[in-house]
Amino acid sequence: MKTFSIMGKYVLLRAFSLFITVVIAVYLTLFIANWGGQLDDARRSNIEFDVTMAVNANPANHALPSSEVMKLIEERVEQEIIRQGLDRPFLIRSVGYLGEALSLGLGRTEHLTSDSGSRNVRNVLLERLPSTLVLLGTAQLIVFVLALIVALFLSRRYGSFLDRTIIALAPTSAAPAWLYGLFLILIFAAVLRVLPWGGIVAAPPPPTTWGYAMSLLRHMVLPVSAMIISSLFSNIYSWRTFFLIYSNEDYIDLARAKGLSPRSLERRYILRPTLPPIITNFVLVLINMWMGAVVLETVFNWPGIGRLFFQAIQLNDTPVIVGTVVIFGYLLALSVLLLDFAYAALDPRVRLGAGGGKK
Amino acid sequence: MSTKLKELRRAPSAWSKLKELRRYPSAIVGLIIMFIFIAFSIHTVFSLPLDEAVTLWRGGPGIWDDHPRRAEPAWFDWFTSDSLSRTIKVSLEDAGEMRVEPIGGGMNSVEVVLPFEFNYDTFPSEISLFTEATGAKEFSVYLRKPNGETVTLSENLGFRAHHIYRISLDSALRMQLNGASPHVGLFSENPSPGRDGKPLQGNYELVMLGEIPETTELHAAELVVFGQVHGAAGTDHLRRDLTIALRWGAPVGLLFGVLAAVGAQLSTFILGGIGTWFGGKIDAIFHRLTEVTMILPLLVVLMMVGHFYTRSLWVMLGVVILLSVFSASMKVYRAMFLQAKEAPYIEAAQAYGAGNFRIIFKYLLPRLSPVLLPQFIIVIPSFVFLEATLAVLGLGDPRLPTWGKIIYDARVNDALYMGDYYWMLQPAVALMLIGLSFSLLGYTLDRIFNPRLRKL
Numbered sequence: 001m002k003t004f005s006i007m008g009k010y011v012l013l014r015a016f017s018l019f020i021t022v023v024i025a026v027y028l029t030l031f032i033a034n035w036g037g038q039l040d041d042a043r044r045s046n047i048e049f050d051v052t053m054a055v056n057a058n059p060a061n062h063a064l065p066s067s068e069v070m071k072l073i074e075e076r077v078e079q080e081i082i083r084q085g086l087d088r089p090f091l092i093r094s095v096g097y098l099g100e101a102l103s104l105g106l107g108r109t110e111h112l113t114s115d116s117g118s119r120n121v122r123n124v125l126l127e128r129l130p131s132t133l134v135l136l137g138t139a140q141l142i143v144f145v146l147a148l149i150v151a152l153f154l155s156r157r158y159g160s161f162l163d164r165t166i167i168a169l170a171p172t173s174a175a176p177a178w179l180y181g182l183f184l185i186l187i188f189a190a191v192l193r194v195l196p197w198g199g200i201v202a203a204p205p206p207p208t209t210w211g212y213a214m215s216l217l218r219h220m221v222l223p224v225s226a227m228i229i230s231s232l233f234s235n236i237y238s239w240r241t242f243f244l245i246y247s248n249e250d251y252i253d254l255a256r257a258k259g260l261s262p263r264s265l266e267r268r269y270i271l272r273p274t275l276p277p278i279i280t281n282f283v284l285v286l287i288n289m290w291m292g293a294v295v296l297e298t299v300f301n302w303p304g305i306g307r308l309f310f311q312a313i314q315l316n317d318t319p320v321i322v323g324t325v326v327i328f329g330y331l332l333a334l335s336v337l338l339l340d341f342a343y344a345a346l347d348p349r350v351r352l353g354a355g356g357g358k359k
Numbered sequence: 360m361s362t363k364l365k366e367l368r369r370a371p372s373a374w375s376k377l378k379e380l381r382r383y384p385s386a387i388v389g390l391i392i393m394f395i396f397i398a399f400s401i402h403t404v405f406s407l408p409l410d411e412a413v414t415l416w417r418g419g420p421g422i423w424d425d426h427p428r429r430a431e432p433a434w435f436d437w438f439t440s441d442s443l444s445r446t447i448k449v450s451l452e453d454a455g456e457m458r459v460e461p462i463g464g465g466m467n468s469v470e471v472v473l474p475f476e477f478n479y480d481t482f483p484s485e486i487s488l489f490t491e492a493t494g495a496k497e498f499s500v501y502l503r504k505p506n507g508e509t510v511t512l513s514e515n516l517g518f519r520a521h522h523i524y525r526i527s528l529d530s531a532l533r534m535q536l537n538g539a540s541p542h543v544g545l546f547s548e549n550p551s552p553g554r555d556g557k558p559l560q561g562n563y564e565l566v567m568l569g570e571i572p573e574t575t576e577l578h579a580a581e582l583v584v585f586g587q588v589h590g591a592a593g594t595d596h597l598r599r600d601l602t603i604a605l606r607w608g609a610p611v612g613l614l615f616g617v618l619a620a621v622g623a624q625l626s627t628f629i630l631g632g633i634g635t636w637f638g639g640k641i642d643a644i645f646h647r648l649t650e651v652t653m654i655l656p657l658l659v660v661l662m663m664v665g666h667f668y669t670r671s672l673w674v675m676l677g678v679v680i681l682l683s684v685f686s687a688s689m690k691v692y693r694a695m696f697l698q699a700k701e702a703p704y705i706e707a708a709q710a711y712g713a714g715n716f717r718i719i720f721k722y723l724l725p726r727l728s729p730v731l732l733p734q735f736i737i738v739i740p741s742f743v744f745l746e747a748t749l750a751v752l753g754l755g756d757p758r759l760p761t762w763g764k765i766i767y768d769a770r771v772n773d774a775l776y777m778g779d780y781y782w783m784l785q786p787a788v789a790l791m792l793i794g795l796s797f798s799l800l801g802y803t804l805d806r807i808f809n810p811r812l813r814k815l
Contacts (some may be wrong), residue, residue, distance in 0.1 A: 018650075018654070020652050021647075021650050021651050025651055025655040028651075028655060029655075029660070029663070032660065032663050032664065032667065033663060033667060042788075051484060084587070096404070106597050126781070147470075163810070168385060170798075170802055171385075171389075171794075171795055171798035171799045171802055172795070172796065172802075174737075174740040174741070174744075174794035174798035175740075175744065175790065175791055175794045175795075176744050176748065176753065178748070179744070179787060179791065182766070182775075182783060182787050183787065185775055186775055186780060186783065186784070190775045190776070190778070190780065197775075197776070198772070215711050237802070280585050284653075284687045285688075287653060287654075290656065291656050291657065291658045291659070293752060294658055294659065294662070294752070295658075295748050295752060298751075298752065299593055299751075299770070309659065310662075310752060312751075313663075313665075313666045313754070314753065315665070321666070323662065324664070325656065325660075328656045328659055328679060329654055329655075329656070332653075332654045333654055335652075336367060336654070354411065
C-alpha cells in the first residue's frame with residue numbers, strides 16, 4: 001500500500017512537471033507565431049467575419065445604403081476588438097491565448113474544414129487525431145517489442161554471425177522514415193503494384209467493417225514498415241549493449257554459480273535492471289517518431305495530424321498551426337508520462353521512495 | 360604544475376585509437392564514401408559557382424527551351440539494346456540553308472531547309488521550331504521523310520518576330536496523322552495512334568517556304584527534336600538539368616549538417632560540463648530546459664519559422680542550433696560528467712587551487728572529448744536530413760538547388776506514378792549514401808571510444 005502511494009505521488013509529480021513543460025513549450029510557440037502578427041490577424045479576421053454576418057443578417061439593416069452598412073460594420077468591429085482586448089499589448093493578451101491554445105479553443109479555421117464540414121479548430125484537430133494514433137501507436141509498439149526480443153536474443157549469442165550481421169545494420173537508422181517510405185512506395189506501389197500508394201482506406205471505402213479493417217491494414221503496411229526500418233536496428237544495437245553490460249556484473253556470476261537456470265537469470269537479474277535505461281532510451285526514439293510523422297504522413301497522404309499541419313502551413317491557417325503544435329506537445333508529454341509510469345513500476349528506487357526517480 | 364598531475368590528466372591518446380579504425384572494414388567504406396562526397400562538393404563549388412547555379416535553377420525564358428521535359432538520364436542506354444533518342448538541334452547557323460529570291464512587288468521568296476539525321480530506336484519526346492525575324496510573316500512548313508514522303512505541317516502559318524512553333528501541340532496536324540502525336544506520327548512509316556513500332560531512321564529535312572516583304576529579314580531558325588534522354592541525370596518538369604541540384608545538394612547538405620552538429624553538440628557538451636560542475640541551481644535550470652526542449656517539436660518549430668518569417672537556410676541553421684543546445688544529448692553528457700567529476704585528478708587540481716573554469720575547460724571537458732567525437736559524427740546525418748526534410752515539405756531555401764528540392768518537385772509532379780523513377784531515386788540514393796557513410800564511421804568510433812563497450 002505504501003509503495004502505491006509513493007508511486008502515485010511520483011507519477012503525479014511527473015505529470016505536473018510535464019504539464020508545466022507543455023505550457024512553456026506552447027507559450028513559446030505562441031510567441032513565435034505572433035512575432036509575425038499572425039495570431040492577431042487570425043483573431044481580427046474572425047471578428048470581422050462574425051460582425052459582418054451579424055450585421056447582414058439583421059433585417060433592420062437591409063434598408064440602409066451600403067456605405068452606412070459598412071460604417072456600422074466598422075464601428076462594431078472596433079467595439080469588438082476593444083471588448084476582446086485586442087488593443088492591449090501582446091504580453092498581457094498572450095496569457096489569455098495560452099489558455100485558449102491549451103484547451104484547443106482556438107475559434108474558427110481560416111481555410112481548412114473537417115470532413116464533416118466543421119470549421120471549428122477543435123473538431124478539425126480531433127478528427128485527424130485517431131488516424132495518427134493508429135499509425136504511430138502500431139509502429140511504436142512493434143519497434144519496442146521486436147527490438148527488445150531481438151536485443152535479448154543477440155546478447156545471448158554475442159559475437160555470432162547473426163549478431164554481427166544485425167549490428168552491422170545499425171547505421172541504416174541514420175535515414176528518416178520518410179526516405180524509406182519513398183523507396184517502399186517505389187518498390188511495392190510503383191513497380192510491383194501490390195500495395196496502395198498512400199491514403200488510409202481504399203476509395204470508395206469497403207461497406208463492411210471487416211472489409212474496412214482489412215483495407216486499413218493494407219494501407220498501413222508501407223508507412224509502418226518505413227518507421228520500423230528507420231528505428232529498429234539502432235534500438236537493437238543500443239539495447240543489446242545495455243544487456244551485455246548488465247550481464248557482465250558480478251552478481252550475475254554469483255547467481256550463475258548458485259545454479260539458477262538461464263531463464264530465470266535473464267528475467268530477474270538482467271531484464272529487470274536493464275529495462276529502466278532502455279525505457280529512457282525509448283523516450284527519445286518516441287519523440288523522433290512523433291516528429292517524423294509530419295513528413296511521413298505527407299509522403300503517404302495519411303490523413304493525420306502531421307499532414308494537417310503541413311496543409312495548414314501551405315494554406316496559411318494560423319489557428320490550425322498553433323492547435324497542431326499544442327496537440328503534438330500533449331502527445332509527446334503523454335508518451336513521456338506513460339514511460340515514466342513504466343519506469344516507476346520497474347525501478348525499485350522509485351517505488352521505495354529513495355532517490356526519487358530519474359537522475 | 361607537476362608532472363604527476365600531467366600523468367593523471369592524460370586521457371588515452373585519441374590518435375592511437377583512431378588508428379584502430381583500420382581494423383574495421385565498415386568504417387573504411389564509410390570514410391571512402393565521405394571523402395568522395397567531400398571531394399565532389401569541393402569540385403562543385405569551384406567548377407559551378409553558386410550564383411550561376413542559382414540563376415540556372417531559377418530558369419526563365421530561353422534558358423532551358425532547348426532541353427527535353429522530364430527526360431531520363433542518358434546512361435539508360437546501357438540497360439537496353441535500343442539506342443534512346445537524344446536531342447537533335449539543327450539551325451541556320453550550322454547545317455541549315457536559306458535561299459532568298461526577289462520576286463518583284465517588294466516581296467522575296469524564301470526557302471529554308473533544315474536537314475537532320477535521325478538514327479535512334481525510340482521516338483522523339485517533342486518537336487519545336489524556333490524562329491527570329493524582323494516583323495511578321497507567313498510560312499508554310501513541310502517535313503521530308505527518308506522514304507521520300509513529304510508531310511505538310513501547316514500552310515501559311517503566321518510567324519511573330521520571336522516565334523516558337525510547337526509542332527507537337529499542333530492539333531490539326533494530329534488529325535492529319537490519324538490521331539498520332541506529331542512527334543511520333545511524323546517519324547513513323549504509317550502513323551497510327553499509340554506509340555508502338557519503331558521510328559523511321561534516316562535523313563529528314565524540315566522545309567519552310569514563304570513569300571515575305573523585302574523589309575523583313577529572317578535571322579534565325581532552329582529546329583529542336585527533343586530526345587527521351589538527356590545528360591547525366593535527366594531533366595525535370597521545367598526542363599532543368601538535374602545535375603545542377605544534384606551537384607549543389609552535396610555542399611549545401613554537408614555544410615548545414617556539419618555546422619549544425621558543431622553548434623549543437625559543442626554547446627551542449629560545454630554547458631553540460633558547466634552545469635554538472637557547479638550543480639545546484641544552474642544544473643536544475645539546465646535540466647528543466649532540456650525537458651522543455653525535448654517536448655518542443657523541433658521540426659514543427661522550424662516549419663513555423665519557415666512559414667511566418669523566412670526560409671533562409673542560415674536562419675534555419677541558427678534556430679536548429681538554438682533549439683539543440685538543450686537536446687537529449689545533455690542527459691548523456693551529464694551522466695558522464697557526474698562520474699568524471701569524482702575522479703582523483705580533479706580533486707588534485709582543486710587541491711592546488713585551480714579555479715572553477717580552469718578545472719572545467721582544462722580537466723573535465725578534455726577528459727571526455729573522446730566521447731564527443733562519435734556522438735558528433737553520428738548526429739551529422741540527422742541534420743543533413745533535417746535540411747532535406749524541410750525542402751521536401753516545400754520549406755526549403757528558395758534560392759538554393761538542393762536534393763530535398765528535387766524530391767519535393769518529384770513528389771508534387773507525381774514522378775513515381777508517371778514512372779519517372781530516376782527523378783526521385785537520384786537524390787534519395789545520394790541522401791541515403793551520405794547518411795550511411797557518417798553513421799558507419801560514427802558507430803565504429805563509438806565502439807572504439809566507448810570504454811563500456813571495450814570491456815566486453
